[in-house]
Amino acid sequence: MIGLWWRGLVTRRATRLVACAAGIAVAVALLASLGAFLTGAQASMTDRAARTVSVDWQVEVAPGADPAAVLDAVRADPGTAEALPVGYGRADGLTATTGTTTQTTGGAVVLGLPDLYRTAFPGELRTLAGADRGVLIAQQTAANLGVAPGDMVTVNLLGGPATTVRIDGVVELPAADSLFQKVGAPPGSQPTAPPDNALLLPQNQWQDLFAPLAGSRPDLVSTQVHALRSHALPADPASAYVSETGAARNLEAGAAGSALVGDNLGAALGAARSDAAYAQVLFLFLGVPGAVLAGLLTAAVTGAGAPRRRREQALLRTRGASARQVLALAVVEAATVGVAGAVAGLGIAALVGQLAFGSAAFGATPAAAALWVGAAAAFGLAVAAATVAFPAWRDQRGATVAAGRSTAERPRAPWWARYGLDVVLLTASGLVFWATSGTNYALVLAPEGVPTISVSYWAFAGPALLWVGLGLLGWRVADLVLGRGRRLVGTALRPLAGGLSQTVASTLARQRRPLGRSIVLLALALSFAASTATFNATYRQQAEVDALLTNGADVTVTESPGVTVGPDAGRSLAALPGVRGVEPVQHRFGYVGADLQDVYGVNPATITGATALQDAYFQGGTARQLMDTLAARPDSILVSAETVKDFQLQPGDLLNLRIKDGRTGQLTQVPFHYVGVVTEFPTAPKDSFFVANAAYLAQATGTDAVGAFLVDTGGVDTAGVADAIRAQLGPSATVTDIGNARSRIGSSLTSVDLAGLTTVELGFAVVLATASGGLVLALGLAERRRSFAISRALGANPAQLRGFVSGEAAVLAVGGLAIGAVGGWLLSEMLVTVLTGVFDPPPSTLAVPWAYLAGIVVLTVAALAAAAAAAARLAARPALDMVRRL
Numbered sequence: 001m002i003g004l005w006w007r008g009l010v011t012r013r014a015t016r017l018v019a020c021a022a023g024i025a026v027a028v029a030l031l032a033s034l035g036a037f038l039t040g041a042q043a044s045m046t047d048r049a050a051r052t053v054s055v056d057w058q059v060e061v062a063p064g065a066d067p068a069a070v071l072d073a074v075r076a077d078p079g080t081a082e083a084l085p086v087g088y089g090r091a092d093g094l095t096a097t098t099g100t101t102t103q104t105t106g107g108a109v110v111l112g113l114p115d116l117y118r119t120a121f122p123g124e125l126r127t128l129a130g131a132d133r134g135v136l137i138a139q140q141t142a143a144n145l146g147v148a149p150g151d152m153v154t155v156n157l158l159g160g161p162a163t164t165v166r167i168d169g170v171v172e173l174p175a176a177d178s179l180f181q182k183v184g185a186p187p188g189s190q191p192t193a194p195p196d197n198a199l200l201l202p203q204n205q206w207q208d209l210f211a212p213l214a215g216s217r218p219d220l221v222s223t224q225v226h227a228l229r230s231h232a233l234p235a236d237p238a239s240a241y242v243s244e245t246g247a248a249r250n251l252e253a254g255a256a257g258s259a260l261v262g263d264n265l266g267a268a269l270g271a272a273r274s275d276a277a278y279a280q281v282l283f284l285f286l287g288v289p290g291a292v293l294a295g296l297l298t299a300a301v302t303g304a305g306a307p308r309r310r311r312e313q314a315l316l317r318t319r320g321a322s323a324r325q326v327l328a329l330a331v332v333e334a335a336t337v338g339v340a341g342a343v344a345g346l347g348i349a350a351l352v353g354q355l356a357f358g359s360a361a362f363g364a365t366p367a368a369a370a371l372w373v374g375a376a377a378a379f380g381l382a383v384a385a386a387t388v389a390f391p392a393w394r395d396q397r398g399a400t401v402a403a404g405r406s407t408a409e410r411p412r413a414p415w416w417a418r419y420g421l422d423v424v425l426l427t428a429s430g431l432v433f434w435a436t437s438g439t440n441y442a443l444v445l446a447p448e449g450v451p452t453i454s455v456s457y458w459a460f461a462g463p464a465l466l467w468v469g470l471g472l473l474g475w476r477v478a479d480l481v482l483g484r485g486r487r488l489v490g491t492a493l494r495p496l497a498g499g500l501s502q503t504v505a506s507t508l509a510r511q512r513r514p515l516g517r518s519i520v521l522l523a524l525a526l527s528f529a530a531s532t533a534t535f536n537a538t539y540r541q542q543a544e545v546d547a548l549l550t551n552g553a554d555v556t557v558t559e560s561p562g563v564t565v566g567p568d569a570g571r572s573l574a575a576l577p578g579v580r581g582v583e584p585v586q587h588r589f590g591y592v593g594a595d596l597q598d599v600y601g602v603n604p605a606t607i608t609g610a611t612a613l614q615d616a617y618f619q620g621g622t623a624r625q626l627m628d629t630l631a632a633r634p635d636s637i638l639v640s641a642e643t644v645k646d647f648q649l650q651p652g653d654l655l656n657l658r659i660k661d662g663r664t665g666q667l668t669q670v671p672f673h674y675v676g677v678v679t680e681f682p683t684a685p686k687d688s689f690f691v692a693n694a695a696y697l698a699q700a701t702g703t704d705a706v707g708a709f710l711v712d713t714g715g716v717d718t719a720g721v722a723d724a725i726r727a728q729l730g731p732s733a734t735v736t737d738i739g740n741a742r743s744r745i746g747s748s749l750t751s752v753d754l755a756g757l758t759t760v761e762l763g764f765a766v767v768l769a770t771a772s773g774g775l776v777l778a779l780g781l782a783e784r785r786r787s788f789a790i791s792r793a794l795g796a797n798p799a800q801l802r803g804f805v806s807g808e809a810a811v812l813a814v815g816g817l818a819i820g821a822v823g824g825w826l827l828s829e830m831l832v833t834v835l836t837g838v839f840d841p842p843p844s845t846l847a848v849p850w851a852y853l854a855g856i857v858v859l860t861v862a863a864l865a866a867a868a869a870a871a872a873r874l875a876a877r878p879a880l881d882m883v884r885r886l
Contacts, residue, residue, distance in 0.1 A: 020384070024337060024338060024340075025344035026297065028345025028380040030291050030294060031375065032376035033349045036373075037760070043235035045237050045272045046240045047231070049240075049265075049272035050233065050268065053268050054264075055124065057227035058179075060261075062260065065257075065258035073251065073259065074251065077227075080229060082120045083227040083228070085114065085225055085226075087203065087206045087222075088110075088221070089109070089111075089221050090107060090108070090219075091155050094155060108199060109198050110199045110200075111198065112202070112205070113200055114203045115133075120226075125172070126171060129169060130150075130167070131149065132169060133169075134202065136170070137167050139172050143732055148170065149170065151166075152165070158220060159220070180198075233269075238276060241266060241273050244266045245270075278838050282835075285460070285835065289467060290764055290768065293521075293525055295387070298383050300521050330389050330393070334385050337388060338381040341380050342376070342377040342381060345377075349376070417475075417479075423473075425468055428465050436456065436458060436462055462830055466823075467823070467827065470527065474520045475516045475517065477815075489505040496806045497804070498803060504807040505807075518816075519811075519819065520819070522860070523815070523817075524820070525765075525772035526817065526820025527822075527824040528827075529765035529853075530827070530828065531823075531824050534828035535832060535835070537846075537847040537852075538832055548611060548612050549841065551683075551738045552682040553711055554712055554715060555711035556735070557708060557709040557734070558733060558736070559733050567704055569706070570709050573709055573725060573728075576721065576724050578713050579711055579713060581711075581712040582710070583606055583607060583609065583610035585602055585710060587599070589659070597688045598685060601696075602691060604630040614844050616679075618677065619676060619677035620677055626675065630693045633675070635672055635673055636672065636692075637655060638676050638677065638692075639655070639674050654671060654672075657669070659697075659700070659701055662701050663703070679841075719739055762852060773867075777867040777868065806872070813861055
């Protein structure tokens with residue numbers, strides 16, 4: 001009997017089986033795709049974090065310890081791929097005579113590098129001029145002394161003779177912050193900036209210069225062992241962090257106080273693990289709702305045929321089939337759609353991965369991909385069991401044969417509606433959202449130096465409760481409008497149904513329960529699509545804002561300290577092809593009390609033309625308002641939030657800064673009045689700084705020297721413009737473009753292929769939305785062929801039947817779109833607020849992808865129209881023909 005039943009299903013109910021399997025396939029494909037992407041993304045994060053480190057370990061040799069013994073210990077570690085000693089020496093200053101001018105710097109750091117250093121650690125040095133080896137001078141130091149390859153520089157030693165060396169090359173030190181770090185110092189006590197002056201000597205030459213000082217002045221000489229570690233790390237950044245930091249501590253324990261490890265690789269992995277946690281959060285926020293929605297779609301598809309299925313099962317029982325046999329038939333049907341849906345879903349996931357990411361496994365390892373394949377397939381089978389087999393089991397236990405043959409619905413409202421569960425859920429969602437978006441709330445917490453991270457999964461309750469609550473409230477509203485508001489519905493349907501509009505409204509009132517479920521399903525699908533698209537668009541917007549904020553503009557030219565360049569130098573930059581505008585920005589240092597902070601002088605009238613200033617960067621007014629204040633009141637100043645708190649400032653307070661005078665070289669007092677707070681500013685640090693009027697600052701200090709030029713290219717060919725500027729300026733200034741800034745400052749979360757992920761998510765959202773409308777409507781109408789046949793037999797003409805069909809489609813479209821729009825807006829606001837930690841800086845407004853939203857509305861309406869048209873053609877058939885097909 002089971003075989004006969006299965007063949008009958010495949011031949012007579014193929015459309016219903018395919019529809020059910022399609023819903024399961026979407027759920028399986030979405031879970032497999034996002035799960036494999038998550039695993040691959042975490043591995044990508046670990047790899048990216050490891051590749052951003054130039055020197056994995058900087059092992060400081062303790063005073064009095066044997067450098068050779070420490071070097072041997074580092075090389076003996078199983079994870080060490082390469083280790084080389086580097087000498088650090090401190091000089092009293094450097095002196096150079098070029099032409100008739102003699103320049104002398106302040107204190108300098110002199111490094112001794114072995115011959116193979118550049119080969120082992122290529123990211124530490126970048127040649128700007130001259131040779132790659134020999135005596136090398138840092139770019140900033142070369143600018144301070146005014147020297148070039150071939151010039152002579154004298155190294156002035158404390159307690160030792162002066163030595164003159166010939167410069168072979170000028171280099172940039174991209175990783176200067178870590179290269180000159182204070183190994184073992186807490187994060188807050190690290191130097192705020194690398195030394196202004198640095199000279200790099202071959203190791204033998206350095207030994208000749210500093211070896212005599214090692215005994216008499218050990219405070220001036222030290223040795224580090226720079227190590228390159230094996231990057232065969234666990235895929236998960238958190239696990240890799242634990243493994244790497246454990247190895248560093250193990251070396252320190254074995255060194256017995258003779259060595260201290262500066263674990264740069266561990267620090268990079270520590271930052272990446274919070275991004276990995278956010279990736280998991282995004283998977284749960286954006287992936288799980290889609291999978292649940294696909295499951296609900298499957299349930300709706302099977303639910304459309306539930307009355308028919310109950311009648312068939314009741315007929316089998318009246319003809320002698322036992323309850324166990326009937327349940328076995330339902331299990332066979334569930335297994336058929338489950339297996340078919342799982343196989344199809346996995347095939348879709350593999351195809352999506354190949355098209356979007358170039359890998360069917362989304363970059364995940366085979367083992368990890370297989371794990372997600374199994375989990376997604378199991379979820380698909382579970383959905384099939386819950387939507388097909390479970391209802392049959394429930395009917396067997398709770399319904400009689402007579403009840404199974406009945407088509408009447410109980411008019412009583414469901415229990416959740418009687419108890420107001422929808423209102424309770426929405427209220428709870430608001431309370432959770434208020435609690436989880438309060439001050440100092442952090443969704444992901446990764447404390448410095450702590451191997452474990454903490455994710456507040458309680459924050460998931462807010463959006464989840466809102467989504468469910470909106471669905472239930474939507475059902476209540478639809479039930480109310482279609483029931484008690486049937487006259488209004490009939491009036492609204494008159495253009496479609498004509499004189500039968502009230503009759504159509506009465507029919508819809510009797511069908512309001514299944515129609516309400518269809519409206520809710522469509523609304524949930526649309527709200528999921530809208531919130532996902534808005535979140536992704538906002539994320540892309542803020543990633544670009546972050547890059548622009550860090551780099552300053554499309555291209556930024558930073559002048560070397562000690563070099564005086566006026567704003568007129570920007571004219572030559574503005575003349576280069578591809579440059580739309582150049583904005584000079586002053587950069588000074590000022591004392592507020594005993595605290596030294598950065599001071600930026602800008603032209604308030606033109607600064608917004610070269611870079612983007614968002615209102616979220618400021619407090620006390622919008623960006624435009626505060627820039628206008630700086631222009632109208634030149635002595636006004638914007639102060640960082642940290643400084644306002646530390647010094648208890650109130651708007652209008654007098655703030656006297658001590659800034660170096662360009663004429664005398666001494667600190668001079670410059671009065672300002674505090675007018676607002678600035679939390680972020682292009683090229684500025686993230687903690688304490690000031691923003692002032694450039695003209696007032698130049699007048700008060702006697703110099704209009706520019707710290708940086710912000711070059712606007714309109715976002716076109718930034719790399720080409722940057723290369724042209726480098727060719728024009730040479731090594732006298734540092735030139736950075738926004739493309740490098742994106743790769744440098746972008747978190748490892750942005751380093752993965754989020755464009756591909758967005759395509760996958762939004763593609764599935766389109767499928768879910770259109771299927772939730774068109775497919776469910778089509779199946780619901782197809783299951784009512786008996787009603788159409790009776791109507792035709794009673795004399796209804798095709799035009800009248802089209803009115804019934806189009807009326808139902810119109811109600812479904814209007815109700816689903818309206819509730820979905822409200823839900824999408826609320827969910828978008830909540831998601832962006834709860835996931836604020838993903839954004840840097842947080843957005844001031846949402847980025848709404850209007851084109852995508854318009855497209856999904858058009859596709860949904862088109863699917864509903866197509867389903868209605870197909871049903872209308874079915875209803876127009878002769879009654880006898882339809883009766884034969886029942």
